[in-house]
Amino acid sequence: MTQEDADRLWAALGDPMRLRLLDLLLEHGETTASALATALPITRQGVAKHLAVLRRAELVVARRAGREVRFAVREERLDQARRQIAQVAARWDERLVAIKRIAEGG
Amino acid sequence: MVVPVVPDSIAREIVIDAPPERVWAIVTEAQHLAAWFSDDAEVDLRPGGAMLLTWHGHGTYRARVETVEAPHTFAFRWLRRQDAEGSTLVVMTLTPEGASTRLRVVESGFADLEWPEDERARHADENRVGWGVELDELRAYAER
Numbered sequence: 001m002t003q004e005d006a007d008r009l010w011a012a013l014g015d016p017m018r019l020r021l022l023d024l025l026l027e028h029g030e031t032t033a034s035a036l037a038t039a040l041p042i043t044r045q046g047v048a049k050h051l052a053v054l055r056r057a058e059l060v061v062a063r064r065a066g067r068e069v070r071f072a073v074r075e076e077r078l079d080q081a082r083r084q085i086a087q088v089a090a091r092w093d094e095r096l097v098a099i100k101r102i103a104e105g106g
Numbered sequence: 107m108v109v110p111v112v113p114d115s116i117a118r119e120i121v122i123d124a125p126p127e128r129v130w131a132i133v134t135e136a137q138h139l140a141a142w143f144s145d146d147a148e149v150d151l152r153p154g155g156a157m158l159l160t161w162h163g164h165g166t167y168r169a170r171v172e173t174v175e176a177p178h179t180f181a182f183r184w185l186r187r188q189d190a191e192g193s194t195l196v197v198m199t200l201t202p203e204g205a206s207t208r209l210r211v212v213e214s215g216f217a218d219l220e221w222p223e224d225e226r227a228r229h230a231d232e233n234r235v236g237w238g239v240e241l242d243e244l245r246a247y248a249e250r
Binding site (some may be wrong): 009011019022026031049078081082084085088089092093095096097098099100102103 | 111112116118119120123124128129132133141142143144155206209211212215216
């Protein structure tokens with residue numbers, strides 16, 4: 001992942017409303033912007049803006065189905081973000097073990 | 107939201123066979139930080155005090171001391187990138203358990219962060235040091 005790509009991913013995730021949107025999409029599967037708007041305290045236009053950010057970050061894909069556009073989460077992209085967090089956790093495991101070694105080393 | 111889409115914090119802990127005072131010195135004193143955390147460290151150990159953490163080949167990162175309650179709580183806010191805003195909060199909590207100490211670390215604020223490109227590279231570097239056996243031991247601790 002390039003710097004620019006990682007920045008886009010985390011900027012997209014750094015908004016509570018977008019996280020709720022992703023949550024809804026994960027729960028309901030592929031759905032329309034209108035359906036999402038009924039479940040959130042923002043307008044359809046607001047939903048569309050957030051979906052655009054999520055699409056640019058490749059967290060969401062859009063698919064035309066007849067007259068509708070349906071949105072879905074790209075799970076593999078979410079997994080990338082989760083893996084970065086897991087790396088941070090793994091690094092703390094290493095550090096804690098290093099602290100333990102020093103402390104118990106006398 | 108029952109399970110967050112992406113976690114905003116991580117928590118890790120370990121039990122150390124040493125009293126809290128000793129563990130406290132190791133997690134807060136520059137000479138020790140330079141052994142387990144960075145390659146070089148400077149710490150002004152008081153709330154609002156500056157920390158400078160240097161990794162050879164990666165540069166110096168700034169942090170700010172948030173909480174100093176010896177020998178129980180040490181917290182600092184860490185600017186994880188030199189060229190951008192965004193920090194995470196690290197809270198280290200020491201709890202005595204008999205003659206031992208349970209050390210817990212919580213790092214939070216990932217959703218507000220822009221991520222350094224070298225994160226993966228640095229992780230690989232650290233892995234090369236090789237803590238395989240100890241990690242198993244740590245997992246055993248974590249699963250108790």
